[in-house]
Amino acid sequence: MKDLQHTQQFTNLDKLPVSEARETILSVFLALKEKGYNPVNQIVGYILSGDPTYITSHNDARILISRLERDELLEEILIDYLENSGL
Numbered sequence: 657m658k659d660l661q662h663t664q665q666f667t668n669l670d671k672l673p674v675s676e677a678r679e680t681i682l683s684v685f686l687a688l689k690e691k692g693y694n695p696v697n698q699i700v701g702y703i704l705s706g707d708p709t710y711i712t713s714h715n716d717a718r719i720l721i722s723r724l725e726r727d728e729l730l731e732e733i734l735i736d737y738l739e740n741s742g743l
Contacts, residue, residue: 677732680720687717703729 681699688695691712702710703726711718721729 677724677728678736680724681729681732683715684711684717684721687712687715690714699729702726 684699685695688698688711691714693712698710698712702708702721706726708718708722711721713719
């Protein structure tokens with residue numbers, strides 16, 4: 657049984673350089689936009705479900721995003737949000 661008195665740490669987020677994750681997110685965003693999809697909705701759907709069909713195969717976006725773990729995507733998005741929120 658897990659010890660619920662201590663905070664568990666997530667330590668396996670250093671697989672790819674942040675810049676590569678950022679570039680992947682931007683490439684996927686642009687590919688989705690070019691195909692007429694709402695990129696934010698599609699990326700959120702992918703992150704929540706893990707279903708790669710939320711991402712278009714246009715410009716190899718599905719292949720690119722599948723190279724990243726979903727936690728890496730969330731980490732990059734959160735870092736960018738916090739850096740740009742003025743905190």
